Every structure is written in structure tokens, then in C-alpha cells.
Amino acid sequence: MGERRIQELQTLKVIAETLNQCNELDAMLSEVLKELLQIIGLETGWIFLIDEKGNYTLAADYQLPPGLKWKQKSPMCEGGCWCLDKYNDGRLKGAANIMECKRIENAFKYEWGDTKGITHHATVPLRAGEEKFGLLNVAGPNKSHFTSEELALLEAVAYQIGSAIKRIKLAENEQNLALLAERNRLARDLHDSVNQLLFSLMLTVRGTKEMTDDPQVKEMLSYMQELSQEALSEMRGLIWQLRPQGLENGLASALLSYGKVLGLDLEVDVKGVIDLPSTVEECLWRIGQEALNNCKKHAGSKQSNIEIKVKNKLVTMVIKDSGCGFHYDPKAAIPSLGLASMKERTEMLKGVFTLCSEVGKGTTIKVDIPI
The missing domain is CATH 3.30.450.40 (GAF domain)
Known part of the structure; x- marks a missing residue:
């Protein structure tokens, strides 16, 4: 040879x-x-x-x-x-x-x-x-x-x-399918166990309040009722994060439904034909979830707007709220783990993450990802 x-x-x-x-x-x-x-x-x-x-x-x-x-x-x-x-x-x-x-x-x-x-x-x-x-x-x-x-x-x-x-x-x-299956299993378990327990707790507290005339006991039971209601809302939101019903109908539909779950007054404007790769759609969905959660917890306002636009092989998602905002220096580090996670998700797909916020003027998050 x-x-x-x-x-x-x-x-x-x-x-x-x-x-x-x-x-x-x-x-x-x-x-x-x-x-x-x-x-x-x-x-x-x-x-x-x-x-x-x-x-x-x-x-x-x-x-x-x-x-x-x-x-x-x-x-x-x-x-x-x-x-x-x-x-x-x-x-x-x-x-x-x-x-x-x-x-x-x-x-x-x-x-x-x-x-x-x-x-x-x-x-x-x-x-x-x-x-x-x-x-x-x-x-x-x-x-x-x-x-x-x-x-x-x-x-x-x-x-x-x-x-x-x-x-x-x-x-x-195969890994993605296994992860999806595990998410679905965990979502079912949470719905069938923890979610039902919280709902039962709310009913029990409500019934107990009707059985007492003691003002202090009633006040304590009312506080327990509020906590269980808040926990139930959090649990429903978590289940949605694990298994987003409606994503099969598109990103905009899923975000609208999630905003409804959180009790937000959400408007979504879509420009262009939205036919996204699954990885990009999943990324935008997760970023949208985190941003809407922030609106719910920190903005102090139920008003929020999302714009999704596809143009020149680029998808852009802008999420704005009219809440309290916060002081943010673009030259400084991202101020929270949730915002840092959004930036990291964006950059994993070679995209650009932009954050703008001022005290009293709300917060705007912009994500640009090539497709």
C-alpha cells in the first residue's frame, strides 16, 4: 500500500x-x-x-x-x-x-x-x-x-x-423531547396535587370564617385566604411556564393567554408573517414570561404592551410597561437574575438584548434575534 x-x-x-x-x-x-x-x-x-x-x-x-x-x-x-x-x-x-x-x-x-x-x-x-x-x-x-x-x-x-x-x-x-415530556409530567403533578391542595385550603378557610364571630380569628382567616389565593395564582403561573397551553397556536396567542393568567391588561401587536424556528419561539416565549412576571410583581401597573415584528431575517420583540420603572445605567451590570437570564437567552441565539428603564417612566425590553 x-x-x-x-x-x-x-x-x-x-x-x-x-x-x-x-x-x-x-x-x-x-x-x-x-x-x-x-x-x-x-x-x-x-x-x-x-x-x-x-x-x-x-x-x-x-x-x-x-x-x-x-x-x-x-x-x-x-x-x-x-x-x-x-x-x-x-x-x-x-x-x-x-x-x-x-x-x-x-x-x-x-x-x-x-x-x-x-x-x-x-x-x-x-x-x-x-x-x-x-x-x-x-x-x-x-x-x-x-x-x-x-x-x-x-x-x-x-x-x-x-x-x-x-x-x-x-x-x-431527543434531549429537547425528553425535557418537554418532563415539563409536562411536572405540570400535571403540580396541577393534580399542589394546585388542588391550595384550592381545598381556600375553600376550608372560607368555610371556617363562616363558623366564627371572633374578629381576630376572622382577620387571621382572611389573611390565610389571601395568602392561599396568591399561592394559587403563583402555582397557575408556574404550571403555564412549564407547559404553555396555546403556544401551538403561536407566540402571540400564548403570551396573551399568559398575561390573562397573571391578571394583566396586555396588548400584543404582530407585524409581518411570524413563522419562527422552534428554538427562537421557545426563547422569545421564555423571555416574554419573565418580562410579564416582572410587570406583575414590580411594575405597579397592569398595563403592558408587546410588539413582535419580523423583517429582513430578524425577529424583534419589544415589551413595554407603564409602571414605576427603576434607575438603570446601561454601562452597569444587569440588576437582577431574571433580566440577566433574558439577556443570556438572547445572546445564546446570537441576538441583542436591550433594557431601558427610568423611575416613573416604566420599563422597555427589546430583543433582536436573527432567523
Whole structure:
């Protein structure tokens, strides 16, 4: 067996081991890209993950030249290029030489920085069966052509990566389904046990009040009745958080229903066609819940407005209340755990969280998430 063939087999073995050991997508892609480039003797590579709508993200890169790292890698994160065009319109079926690279050409044209002798790259789709997940691109200084053997090796590696991505996505879906099932079970248990106990306590207190004429006892029982009523409302809200009835009818419907549960006077305005990925819808739902809970507990007003807008591959949700507000310095840390959780949820989906509040002027929360 020739030395070249042995090297190819070694490449596939090392990468297969790496793929089998990783369950976190970004870490897996970065490690595999590094291993691949070191073994096949190239210096630079990058991986785009592409969704079903053709939107791409730079998921991994290794030793990009300065011209492609300009302004926090903006040449790699913005705009289009020929390999993406061919991928999205179905012309890219397998590994191919890209004789010219628009991103590298732009680095030359606009003097973004040195490209370290890189002028061309090879590209290969990441796929598993008929499913496509993105692109693997590799390049080296002064290398303008890739042999059929090199392209075949890249195809084999890309197929392994695609299969691993599919495995990870399936595992994530299973975890999400298991989490949903557990939420539903817990919601049922709370409804059937704690919720019913609180309701029984309210009825018992009400009946006991009618059996006594002692003012002090009546006052104590009234206080117990108020506490049990408040606890029952809190429990109903918690059950809604665990299993939002109405989310199957859309985000706006679910938020309106939740606002009704909390006793808020809520208006929801929807602009654009709201057809959101499940992860984005879940994120906005959780943020909306937390914001409405804050309105209920802290704003001192039942008036609240939500605007949801989809435009230019961006969904924006704005939640305003006309309550007491609070002093907030945008340069300071987020002042509460709930608000910090909203910000963290937003940024996990590469979105932007904005908080505005003034004493006596209410609070506004704005969330922008790309879709």
C-alpha cells in the first residue's frame, strides 16, 4: 500500500475518533478542522453551517490570514460568495476547486490585510445522505489547484463531519423531547396535587370564617385566604411556564393567554408573517414570561404592551410597561437574575438584548434575534 494511501487512512481514522468523542458541535468542528489541515499539509480552513433558508454562520476556522480576520472576521461573516451561491442553488454536488474566491478578492481590493499567499480554496458540502448542513473550505499558500485524490479525501472527511452533525442534532432533539415530556409530567403533578391542595385550603378557610364571630380569628382567616389565593395564582403561573397551553397556536396567542393568567391588561401587536424556528419561539416565549412576571410583581401597573415584528431575517420583540420603572445605567451590570437570564437567552441565539428603564417612566425590553 502506497504512502499516500496510508496517510489518507490515517487521516480518516484520526478524524473519525475525534468525531466519535465529541458531542458539542462547535468544539467538534474546530478540532476536526485543525486535525484535517495538519494531516493533509494545508494551513487555512473554515466551516460554514448553512440552514434550510440559506443563512450561514462561520462555525469554525483555523489560521485565517489577516485579510480575512479584518474587523473581527467580518469578511467571513457577512455578504455572499461563489461557493455559497453554488451550494444554495444546488450546483455544488461534491468537492470542487473554487478557482476564485470573492472573499479573498475583496481582501485584496479593499486592502483588508495580507492573505499570506492564499488565492484559491477547495470547497466541499457537509452532508449525510440527502441532508446538507454546510461547507468545508480549505486552502494553502500559492495552491491554486487540488487534485482529484485530494478532493476525494476531502469528500470522505466532509461526509464523516456531516454524519456527526446529524448525530448531534438528533441527540439534541431527543434531549429537547425528553425535557418537554418532563415539563409536562411536572405540570400535571403540580396541577393534580399542589394546585388542588391550595384550592381545598381556600375553600376550608372560607368555610371556617363562616363558623366564627371572633374578629381576630376572622382577620387571621382572611389573611390565610389571601395568602392561599396568591399561592394559587403563583402555582397557575408556574404550571403555564412549564407547559404553555396555546403556544401551538403561536407566540402571540400564548403570551396573551399568559398575561390573562397573571391578571394583566396586555396588548400584543404582530407585524409581518411570524413563522419562527422552534428554538427562537421557545426563547422569545421564555423571555416574554419573565418580562410579564416582572410587570406583575414590580411594575405597579397592569398595563403592558408587546410588539413582535419580523423583517429582513430578524425577529424583534419589544415589551413595554407603564409602571414605576427603576434607575438603570446601561454601562452597569444587569440588576437582577431574571433580566440577566433574558439577556443570556438572547445572546445564546446570537441576538441583542436591550433594557431601558427610568423611575416613573416604566420599563422597555427589546430583543433582536436573527432567523
